[in-house]
Amino acid sequence: MAVEKRDPASTPVQAELLHRLLDLARRQKEALQQGRTDLFLDLMAERTRLFETLQAVAGAGRRPFPRRELAGLVEEILRIDGENAVALESLLRDLGIEAGRLARGEAGAIAYLHGAAVGMDHGGPILDGRR
Numbered sequence: 760m761a762v763e764k765r766d767p768a769s770t771p772v773q774a775e776l777l778h779r780l781l782d783l784a785r786r787q788k789e790a791l792q793q794g795r796t797d798l799f800l801d802l803m804a805e806r807t808r809l810f811e812t813l814q815a816v817a818g819a820g821r822r823p824f825p826r827r828e829l830a831g832l833v834e835e836i837l838r839i840d841g842e843n844a845v846a847l848e849s850l851l852r853d854l855g856i857e858a859g860r861l862a863r864g865e866a867g868a869i870a871y872l873h874g875a876a877v878g879m880d881h882g883g884p885i886l887d888g889r890r
Contacts, residue, residue: 770829772816773813773816773817773829774829774832776809776812776813776816777813777829777832777833777836778832779809780806780809780810780813780832780836781832781835781836781839783802783805783806783809784806784835784836784839784840784843785839786798786802787799787802787803787806787839787843788839788842788843788846790802791843791846791847791850792846794850796850799843799847
C-alpha cells in the first residue's frame with residue numbers, strides 16, 4: 760500500500776484557507792439572519808473561489824486537507840453550513856408563502872379594478888362621478 764506524502768508547507772496554507780472558509784460561513788449566517796440573501800450569494804461566490812484554491816493546494820485527486828490536523832475547522836464549517844441550510848430553507852419557504860399572498864392580492868386587485876371599470880351595479884361604472 761502506498762503512503763500518501765504531504766508537503767508539510769501545505770498544511771499551514773490549508774489551515775489559513777479553512778479559517779477563511781469558516782469566516783465566510785459565519786458571515787453567510789449573519790447575512791441570512793439579516794435577510795440579506797444578496798450578501799449571502801456574494802459570499803457563496805467567494806467561498807467557491809476559495810474552495811477551488813484549497814483543492815489546488817491539495818493537488819489533484821487528493822483530499823483537500825489533512826483530515827487529522829484540520830478536522831475541527833472542517834467540522835465547524837459543516838456545522839454552520841447545516842445551520843445556514845436550515846435558515847435558507849425557512850427563508851425560501853417564507854418567500855414562497857409571501858409570493859402566494861402577493862399573487863392572490865394582485866388577482867383580487869385586478870378583479871376589483873375590472874369590476875370598477877365595467878360597473879358592478881347596473882347603473883354604470885362605480886367610479887363614475889356623475890352619480
